[in-house]
Amino acid sequence: MKFPLKVLQPIKNYLEKKQKQLEKRKEDLDKEDPYNDAARLNDNAAIDTDAAEEVGHERVSALQKEIDKTLIRIRKALTRIKLGNYGNCVMCHRMIDTDRLAIDPTADLCVDCAKKAKAK
Ligand SMILES: [Zn+2]
DSSP states (O other), rough: OOHHHHHHHHHHHHHHHHHHHHHHHHHHHHHOOOOGGOOOOSSSSOOOHHHHHHHHHHHHHHHHHHHHHHHHHHHHHHHHHHOOOOOBOOOOOOOOOOHHHHHHHOOSHHHHHHHHHHHH
C-alpha cells in the first residue's frame, strides 16, 4: 500500500521547507563559530579568550552535528517519497502508523521495529 499524492505532497513540502531552514541555520552557525571569525587575533590572545573561543566552537560544532543528522533523515525521507516507498517500514516493509509519521515525518521504522532497533 502506498500513500496517495495528496497525502505525500504536503509532507514533501514540509520536509523541503525544513531542509532549507536547517541549511540556512548551518550557514548562520558558521558565522557564529569564533574559529571562523575573520577579525580573530591569532597572536598574543589572552588565555581567557582562547578558552571562550574553544567553548563557542564546541557548541557550534555540536549543534551542526545535530543539524546534519536531521538533514540526512530529511534527505532519506524525500528520497523515499520519490521512490514511492515513503511510509513503509525499512525493516519489515509494513505501513508506518500515520500518527507516528505526523509526529516525525522522517520516521523510517514502524513502532515495533523502532523498539527492536533501540533494544539492540
Ligand atoms: Zn517495521
